[in-house]
Amino acid sequence: AVYDSFSSLPTTNYDFVIVGGGTAGNVLANRLTEDPKISVLVLEAGGTNSNAFQLDVPLFSLNLKFQYDWNFTTTIQPGLSNRSTFMPRGFVLGGSSSVNGMFYTRGSADDYDRFAAVTGDAGWSWDNLQPYLAKNEKWEPPADRQNTTGQFNPAVHSTTGINAVTLSGFPQSIDPMVFKAVDELGGIFHFNEDYNSGKPLGFGWLQHTITTQGRRSSSATSYLASQFISRTNLDVLLHARVSRILPSSSQTSSSGFAFRIVEFAQDLDGPLLQVEASKEVILSAGVFGSPHILLNSGIGDSRELSDVGIKPLVDLPSVGKNLSDQPAVFNTFFTNSTRTNDDILRNATLLNQVYTEFNKTGMGPLVTTGGNQISFYRVSENLTDRFGDPSSGKDSPHLEMVPGNGFFGTPPPTGHYFQLGTVVVSPASRGSVTINSTNPFDPPLIDPAYLTSPFDIAAMREAEHIMFQYASAPVWDGYILSPFGALENITASSPDDVLDEFIRNNVGSSAHPVGTAAMSAKNADYGVVDPDLRVKGVDGLRIIDASVFPFVTSGHTQAPTYAIAERAAALVQAAWV
Numbered sequence: 001a002v003y004d005s006f007s008s009l010p011t012t013n014y015d016f017v018i019v020g021g022g023t024a025g026n027v028l029a030n031r032l033t034e035d036p037k038i039s040v041l042v043l044e045a046g047g048t049n050s051n052a053f054q055l056d057v058p059l060f061s062l063n064l065k066f067q068y069d070w071n072f073t074t075t076i077q078p079g080l081s082n083r084s085t086f087m088p089r090g091f092v093l094g095g096s097s098s099v100n101g102m103f104y105t106r107g108s109a110d111d112y113d114r115f116a117a118v119t120g121d122a123g124w125s126w127d128n129l130q131p132y133l134a135k136n137e138k139w140e141p142p143a144d145r146q147n148t149t150g151q152f153n154p155a156v157h158s159t160t161g162i163n164a165v166t167l168s169g170f171p172q173s174i175d176p177m178v179f180k181a182v183d184e185l186g187g188i189f190h191f192n193e194d195y196n197s198g199k200p201l202g203f204g205w206l207q208h209t210i211t212t213q214g215r216r217s218s219s220a221t222s223y224l225a226s227q228f229i230s231r232t233n234l235d236v237l238l239h240a241r242v243s244r245i246l247p248s249s250s251q252t253s254s255s256g257f258a259f260r261i262v263e264f265a266q267d268l269d270g271p272l273l274q275v276e277a278s279k280e281v282i283l284s285a286g287v288f289g290s291p292h293i294l295l296n297s298g299i300g301d302s303r304e305l306s307d308v309g310i311k312p313l314v315d316l317p318s319v320g321k322n323l324s325d326q327p328a329v330f331n332t333f334f335t336n337s338t339r340t341n342d343d344i345l346r347n348a349t350l351l352n353q354v355y356t357e358f359n360k361t362g363m364g365p366l367v368t369t370g371g372n373q374i375s376f377y378r379v380s381e382n383l384t385d386r387f388g389d390p391s392s393g394k395d396s397p398h399l400e401m402v403p404g405n406g407f408f409g410t411p412p413p414t415g416h417y418f419q420l421g422t423v424v425v426s427p428a429s430r431g432s433v434t435i436n437s438t439n440p441f442d443p444p445l446i447d448p449a450y451l452t453s454p455f456d457i458a459a460m461r462e463a464e465h466i467m468f469q470y471a472s473a474p475v476w477d478g479y480i481l482s483p484f485g486a487l488e489n490i491t492a493s494s495p496d497d498v499l500d501e502f503i504r505n506n507v508g509s510s511a512h513p514v515g516t517a518a519m520s521a522k523n524a525d526y527g528v529v530d531p532d533l534r535v536k537g538v539d540g541l542r543i544i545d546a547s548v549f550p551f552v553t554s555g556h557t558q559a560p561t562y563a564i565a566e567r568a569a570a571l572v573q574a575a576w577v
């Protein structure tokens with residue numbers, strides 16, 4: 001069941017304590033309690049969001065007032081836009097899966113084969129992860145039950161998992177034009193029937209974590225659905241913000257410390273509470289939360305911890321390093337069409353109308369995210385020859401471009417818009433998460449280090465060229481009127497320095513940071529967790545969330561997070577159940 005207060009929990013004896021009821025944490029909570037003899041407590045810092053409108057409606061995910069974690073302190077390189085200080089994370093049951101854009105992209109087969117290569121564990125390869133992708137995915141017909149033949153490859157999908165995945169349940173007026181442009185241009189613009197086959201390059205129909213009823217499928221609505229959360233061996237405590245994991249004096253360990261005691265507070269000014277797991281503590285507090293808790297606990301770079309005034313207990317210099325996020329730019333054009341999503345997003349009467357329809361029928365414009373396609377590209381060989389290739393292989397993209405039928409975010413009061421978002425999905429830059437305080441409730445310091453590698457800015461320039469080339473297809477003649485905002489000063493033939501300035505002024509997070517507690521091979525002298533996701537050099541503590549990715553996968557990160565969590569659950573079960 002779900003509880004608000006520690007004192008109301010039915011017991012304080014649990015086999016596993018999971019820190020963070022987010023995307024990965026709820027997979028673990030569900031899978032481990034399949035065995036009625038195993039008891040699990042989830043400590044989640046956020047609450048539940050009673051605003052069904054915000055949580056359920058796909059179209060509005062882009063306009064969500066995010067359930068924020070504390071205001072992270074973000075430092076950015078000089079010259080970058082303020083937008084790049086914005087680090088959205090879900091701070092609510094379901095974590096980021098409750099507030100994300102719902103795109104379902106697995107990345108490439110090479111991405112996972114690289115995980116297997118760097119960890120020395122073939123279990124992380126694309127082929128070996130297939131059963132776990134299948135345990136997560138529950139393919140459903142789209143809300144409008146349209147004929148989806150030719151829009152995906154059923155052979156690479158599972159209908160038996162827990163988390164709903166579907167194609168768009170509402171057509172966008174631009175759909176035919178999007179693919180006409182692909183036909184007109186050819187070359188790098190080609191149709192890909194299913195970008196989730198392991199080979200993502202090309203233009204395909206977007207798949208999302210949306211149910212056949214047109215609603216968001218998050219880890220809270222799926223893995224904690226009523227038939228699971230009602231298990232008597234599964235308890236979730238909300239508003240429980242974990243500060244540190246403490247060594248257990250009662251435990252002995254060949255490797256030194258066993259960390260099985262979790263310290264947390266329900267009220268940041270209130271008392272610190274503790275709960276001890278008899279088997280393991282699993283950190284699933286996300287890419288910022290998990291390394292933050294490790295550092296607070298004295299697990300990190302010993303010298304850096306001593307400098308802050310924290311007693312180092314385990315020297316693991318890689319904690320908080322290797323932060324990998326994908327820089328993104330929105331490119332907006334005016335269109336002469338009035339059939340965009342802009343009016344719905346700014347006109348309360350219209351919005352009420354379609355929301356009533358959505359509630360009654362589970363259909364209408366609110367059941368999609370505002371664009372129905374996605375596309376992936378490689379940069380030129382010239383670039384990889386010059387800077388090296390940060391991608392995982394020849395079938396892996398460096399770049400993504402997403403068309404949107406309207407303004408991204410809250411639209412201006414007038415005008416109709418066409419959007420082409422560009423992203424560097426295989427970046428070379430690496431940032432960090434650090435602390436500068438002994439108070440565990442002070443925010444961590446985040447440096448996303450966007451565009452610090454010369455590859456990334458050059459790759460984003462190529463993404464902009466691809467975007468202009470795509471927008472120049474004959475079908476867009478008369479549909480795209482003129483560039484909007486800062487894009488007004490840019491053309492396909494702008495010199496590099498002008499394009500670079502535009503990019504730096506407009507870049508921001510794609511909300512896909514990973515890698516701050518990365519897995520590495522058992523004997524590697526870097527990395528934070530071993531291939532079984534146990535924290536190196538200690539007992540009783542694993543990390544299972546997006547922070548363990550050694551590299552960011554070449555797409556959006558929820559599907560890989562789910563797959564990692566599903567396999568991790570099997571590893572934990574194999575050790576204990």
Ligand SMILES: Cc1cc2nc3c(=O)[nH]c(=O)nc-3n(C[C@H](O)[C@H](O)[C@H](O)COP(=O)(O)OP(=O)(O)OC[C@H]3O[C@@H](n4cnc5c(N)ncnc54)[C@H](O)[C@@H]3O)c2cc1C
Pocket residue numbers: 019020021022023024025043044045046069088089090091092093094095096097099100101102103104105240241242243284285286287289290293510511512513544545546547556557558559561
């Ligand atoms: C706005 C947004 C849009 C996105 N869009 C997409 C998309 O369209 N497609 C896609 O594939 N991916 C998307 N992502 C990324 C994807 O959702 C994440 O990579 C993934 O959900 C991360 O899962 P996680 O388990 O690592 O962390 P989370 O799901 O963030 O879970 C971490 C949990 O830990 C809790 N927590 C944190 N600190 C503490 C603490 N100290 N004590 C207790 N609990 C704590 C948090 O409240 C949260 O519930 C998006 C993310 C965001 C934020």
